[in-house]
Amino acid sequence: MKKEIEFTINGERRKLIVKPNELLLNVIREDLGLTGTKYGCGTGECGACTVLVDGEPVVSCLTLAVAADKKTITTIEGIGTSENPYPLQLAFVETGAVQCGFCTPGMILSAKALLDKNPNPTENEIKQAIAGNLCRCTGYVKIIEAIKLAAERMRGRKR
Amino acid sequence: MVKYSYVGKDVPRLDAIEKVTGTALYTGDLRFPGMLHTKLLKSPYAHAKIKKIDTSEAEKLPGVRAVLTGEEAPYRFGIYMSDKTILAIDKVRHVGEPVVAVAADTEEIAEQAVELIKVEYEELPAVFDVRKAMEEGSPLVHENLSEYKHAPFVYPKPGKNIANHFKLRKGDVERGFREADVVIENEFYQPQVQNVQMETHTSIGQWLQNGQINVWTSAQSPFAVRHLLGVGLGVPLHRINVVVPYIGGGFGGKAGLHWEPLVVLLSKKAGGRPVKLVMTREEQFYTTAVRQGFYGRIKTGVKRDGKITAMEILYLWDAGAYADYGVNITRAAGYSCTGPYEIPNIKCDSITVYTNHPYGTAYRGFGHPEFHFATERQMDLVAREIGMDPVEFRLKNAAVPGRITATGEKLREDAGRVDECIKAVAEAIGWGKKEPKQVGGKLRGRGIAALWKAPAMPSFTSSSAILKLNEDGSVTLSISSTEMGQGTPTALAQIVAEELQMPIEKIKVVTKRETDFGPYSWQTVASRGLFMEGNATLDAAKNLKEQVKATAAELLGVPKEKLVVAEEKVFVPGQPDKSLPLASLATAGIFPDGRGIGGPVLGYGMYTAEGLTNLDPETGQGLPALMWTFGAQGAEVEVDPETGDVRVLKMASAFDIGKTINPTIVKGQIYGGIVQGIGSAFMEEFIFDQKGKLLNSNLTDYKICRAQDIPDEFVFIPIENPQLNAPHGARGVGEHPRISIEPAIANAIYDAVGVDLFEIPMSREKVWLGLKRKGERK
Ligand code: FES
Ligand code: FES
Numbered sequence: 035m036k037k038e039i040e041f042t043i044n045g046e047r048r049k050l051i052v053k054p055n056e057l058l059l060n061v062i063r064e065d066l067g068l069t070g071t072k073y074g075c076g077t078g079e080c081g082a083c084t085v086l087v088d089g090e091p092v093v094s095c096l097t098l099a100v101a102a103d104k105k106t107i108t109t110i111e112g113i114g115t116s117e118n119p120y121p122l123q124l125a126f127v128e129t130g131a132v133q134c135g136f137c138t139p140g141m142i143l144s145a146k147a148l149l150d151k152n153p154n155p156t157e158n159e160i161k162q163a164i165a166g167n168l169c170r171c172t173g174y175v176k177i178i179e180a181i182k183l184a185a186e187r188m189r190g191r192k193r
Numbered sequence: 194m195v196k197y198s199y200v201g202k203d204v205p206r207l208d209a210i211e212k213v214t215g216t217a218l219y220t221g222d223l224r225f226p227g228m229l230h231t232k233l234l235k236s237p238y239a240h241a242k243i244k245k246i247d248t249s250e251a252e253k254l255p256g257v258r259a260v261l262t263g264e265e266a267p268y269r270f271g272i273y274m275s276d277k278t279i280l281a282i283d284k285v286r287h288v289g290e291p292v293v294a295v296a297a298d299t300e301e302i303a304e305q306a307v308e309l310i311k312v313e314y315e316e317l318p319a320v321f322d323v324r325k326a327m328e329e330g331s332p333l334v335h336e337n338l339s340e341y342k343h344a345p346f347v348y349p350k351p352g353k354n355i356a357n358h359f360k361l362r363k364g365d366v367e368r369g370f371r372e373a374d375v376v377i378e379n380e381f382y383q384p385q386v387q388n389v390q391m392e393t394h395t396s397i398g399q400w401l402q403n404g405q406i407n408v409w410t411s412a413q414s415p416f417a418v419r420h421l422l423g424v425g426l427g428v429p430l431h432r433i434n435v436v437v438p439y440i441g442g443g444f445g446g447k448a449g450l451h452w453e454p455l456v457v458l459l460s461k462k463a464g465g466r467p468v469k470l471v472m473t474r475e476e477q478f479y480t481t482a483v484r485q486g487f488y489g490r491i492k493t494g495v496k497r498d499g500k501i502t503a504m505e506i507l508y509l510w511d512a513g514a515y516a517d518y519g520v521n522i523t524r525a526a527g528y529s530c531t532g533p534y535e536i537p538n539i540k541c542d543s544i545t546v547y548t549n550h551p552y553g554t555a556y557r558g559f560g561h562p563e564f565h566f567a568t569e570r571q572m573d574l575v576a577r578e579i580g581m582d583p584v585e586f587r588l589k590n591a592a593v594p595g596r597i598t599a600t601g602e603k604l605r606e607d608a609g610r611v612d613e614c615i616k617a618v619a620e621a622i623g624w625g626k627k628e629p630k631q632v633g634g635k636l637r638g639r640g641i642a643a644l645w646k647a648p649a650m651p652s653f654t655s656s657s658a659i660l661k662l663n664e665d666g667s668v669t670l671s672i673s674s675t676e677m678g679q680g681t682p683t684a685l686a687q688i689v690a691e692e693l694q695m696p697i698e699k700i701k702v703v704t705k706r707e708t709d710f711g712p713y714s715w716q717t718v719a720s721r722g723l724f725m726e727g728n729a730t731l732d733a734a735k736n737l738k739e740q741v742k743a744t745a746a747e748l749l750g751v752p753k754e755k756l757v758v759a760e761e762k763v764f765v766p767g768q769p770d771k772s773l774p775l776a777s778l779a780t781a782g783i784f785p786d787g788r789g790i791g792g793p794v795l796g797y798g799m800y801t802a803e804g805l806t807n808l809d810p811e812t813g814q815g816l817p818a819l820m821w822t823f824g825a826q827g828a829e830v831e832v833d834p835e836t837g838d839v840r841v842l843k844m845a846s847a848f849d850i851g852k853t854i855n856p857t858i859v860k861g862q863i864y865g866g867i868v869q870g871i872g873s874a875f876m877e878e879f880i881f882d883q884k885g886k887l888l889n890s891n892l893t894d895y896k897i898c899r900a901q902d903i904p905d906e907f908v909f910i911p912i913e914n915p916q917l918n919a920p921h922g923a924r925g926v927g928e929h930p931r932i933s934i935e936p937a938i939a940n941a942i943y944d945a946v947g948v949d950l951f952e953i954p955m956s957r958e959k960v961w962l963g964l965k966r967k968g969e970r971k
Contacts, residue, residue, distance in 0.1 A: 063222075068215070069215070069218070072391070072441070073221065074392070074393070075891070075892055076473060077893075079892035079893050080474075109215065110213075111215045111216075116214055119210070119214065122213075123210075123214060124213075126209070127205050127209040127213055129857075130205075130861050132206060133861055134439070135209075135211075135212030135678070136392045136441030138213055161901050165899050165900060169391070170388075170389055170391050170897065171678045172865050174864075175864040176857075176860075176861060178900065
């Protein structure tokens with residue numbers, strides 16, 4: 035039994051017919067073609083598939099698409115572009131927080147959820163916020179630095 | 194002193210903006226019309242005969258387009274040892290080995306089809322321990338070893354589970370041990386682990402009915418894929434095009450060839466439709482390749498004054514079921530076996546052993562993290578025995594320029610300086626300073642470990658580069674070393690900007706690698722990219738300048754030698770009227786009367802490894818190293834004597850990288866490598882049941898470092914003694930930060946609590962047991 039769902043994704047309203055067991059990750063990547071959201075494990079252990087649902091970070095590989103009905107979803111494509119990057123995106127570029135880039139979209143979205151709630155996080159709070167996002171390349175050092183820098187800029191202290 | 198405009202500067206990575214906006218494409222993001230999806234039926238047994246395969250039900254399922262078994266794919270693939278077929282034939286050799294593959298309209302249908310396949314097995318006795326596997330009468334993993342093709346520098350022992358036996362003999366060990374005042378012998382162990390790239394292996398293959406093969410894949414080395422695929426399938430290379438987009442981490446695990454033949458063969462069976470395979474995370478752990486397990490035994494003879502007189506070394510490598518890469522790791526570890534020291538008398542045997550574990554491959558460091566755990570622990574244990582300071586002991590034996598390595602190579606005058614690295618790290622961790630050992634009930638200690646590594650590759654490998662001058666005066670660089678996170682393309686853009694004295698914004702490095710168009714490169718491995726692609730790129734930039742100058746000389750009526758290329762112009766310095774914009778020469782130069790001269794400017798450059806030789810099959814003597822990157826790493830740890838919990842307070846590292854091209858990218862390599870090493874030091878380990886089934890094939894049970902697990906402080910000291918034949922003097926450092934983490938930490942743990950560890954990972958439990966035993970001895 036397929037089900038019709040409707041949500042707002044990156045500011046756009048979408049209506050879709052999905053199977054009841056369809057995963058949000060597949061809908062985002064396959065049906066909507068938003069491939070910035072990555073598959074890293076499919077079991078909720080790596081965070082590569084992180085998206086924001088009503089502002090909360092969720093692992094889309096463990097979220098049913100039907101659970102996103104009537105919700106607001108943000109993926110990496112929805113927060114900034116190369117012409118007009120979101121401060122976190124720019125900070126990741128400038129500090130060197132990106133290597134292979136596979137963890138990056140999920141990492142940035144987890145960081146965004148943190149900064150939206152807590153504009154002045156401690157280093158420990160940052161580490162906790164990205165605890166579910168694995169990165170095999172960077173050793174996290176520059177990622178933490180990038181989140182701190184973006185937080186400062188977003189608070190308006192530093193340009 | 195050279196003045197640099199771009200080299201040595203923090204140029205932001207070229208690929209970063211695409212990656213932070215989610216627009217960077219990886220293989221898994223590609224879509225093609227009619228694309229099919231693959232699922233695998235895998236062996237539940239570590240060693241079993243395949244008696245019967247029944248795929249009839251699966252084939253009937255609507256939406257199934259191809260079902261492939263090993264019998265239909267009787268091709269052997271390999272770069273150094275062609276011991277592997279893409280699906281098991283006749284028998285399975287490890288749990289997780291693919292037996293049947295299904296391509297279907299959706300993953301779901303493919304999965305259902307796999308469940309409908311029936312395979313009958315007859316279990317065979319299996320072998321899991323390298324030392325047992327070497328015993329007479331052990332079950333054989335490969336009965337037909339003698340028939341496999343292999344590289345000439347690999348020495349298999351048919352009739353035994355030995356895929357390669359590398360021998361090194363220097364001087365006379367027996368005499369060396371007689372001369373020694375003290376002889377110390379120890380054993381060390383590292384388990385199998387996995388690279389855990391965040392992107393699992395992903396490939397798309399298409400075998401068109403006209404014979405053309407197209408592959409899109411997450412492979413580190415497009416030309417190696419093309420070559421190995423062509424040789425394995427017997428297809429001419431010009432009929433194969435391999436495309437590599439961005440790669441979500443490689444760390445060696447995506448070098449050589451992996452699942453490309455499988456998707457290509459499935460496509461052929463499905464009438465030429467593109468076929469995609471994305472490894473699940475579970476498959477990434479036990480179906481695709483892993484890092485080999487390691488057992489080492491080292492006997493060291495030393496004089497009371499600290500001079501090492503002899504080393505006898507045995508390294509056994511648990512290659513698992515297949516050893517295509519394992520054989521070369523064994524060799525590389527064999528010729529580097531001593532670590533960065535001059536030892537007059539050496540006997541080393543480094544042996545690749547087949548078992549029924551998942552099969553081994555390259556993982557950042559290529560055997561060096563494994564054996565450096567042994568050699569650098571041994572250095573501390575020997576120093577203690579003769580009552581010498583471990584730093585002083587290392588310095589005394591250090592392989593500095595002019596000294597002789599294990600293979601008889603005299604280190605060049607412009608080789609890196611391990612002694613400077615050791616001293617820098619010692620200072621950074623406060624070596625020799627009296628500091629309180631006990632802080633709030635916890636005990637602190639410091640440890641140090643040195644290292645060296647050269648690229649492990651055939652002696653004649655090469656790279657090339659193409660630099661195209663565009664009509665607006667910008668340039669486009671094509672290289673075939675891939676971008677998997679290491680940042681080499683950005684460093685190469687800096688090298689071009691420097692050589693052409695051109696704004697970096699005007700330089701593009703092609704992001705997609707494609708064998709039909711790109712210049713040849715052997716592989717993106719071994720920390721060789723910056724050195725080899727760097728030299729090829731420099732050569733291409735020089736060639737481009739030559740072409741531009743030749744045309745400009747005619748147009749301006751000046752001798753070529755007077756011309757300089759800079760600021761997007763070619764000109765005679767001090768003569769403003771003798772100047773032409775590069776843009777005006779891109780397609781051809783034009784005389785005032787309209788005649789054309791010259792032609793489209795395409796700089797070509799190449800570099801072939803210089804001065805390397807084969808190693809003697811009996812003694813291992815010869816020249817294996819294009820460059821040695823030397824280094825040292827130091828740890829400061831805090832141990833909780835109640836629980837055995839170890840926290841790394843500080844990791845300091847120094848590497849002689851010759852010249853820093855991009856400081857931020859180098860630091861990224863250093864921090865990332867260290868944290869990978871810390872994962873392996875404390876938590877990463879394959880755990881099997883008695884039947885060889887991996888018990889922790891997911892990221893909950895096999896943990897890698899999270900943000901909370903990193904050291905409190907990182908110190909990196911770049912040492913810059915340039916190597917004259919390197920681009921701007923720069924040596925590779927991609928793997929090195931990951932090499933000596935385990936021994937530095939183990940040595941620090943001893944310093945803190947007096948517990949000697951010989952096995953990785955150094956889990957809380959092992960430290961606690963060590964503390965308990967020590968308590969009992971007292
Ligand atoms: S893919 Fe969803 S957490 Fe890994
Ligand atoms: S940058 Fe590669 S996994 Fe994070």
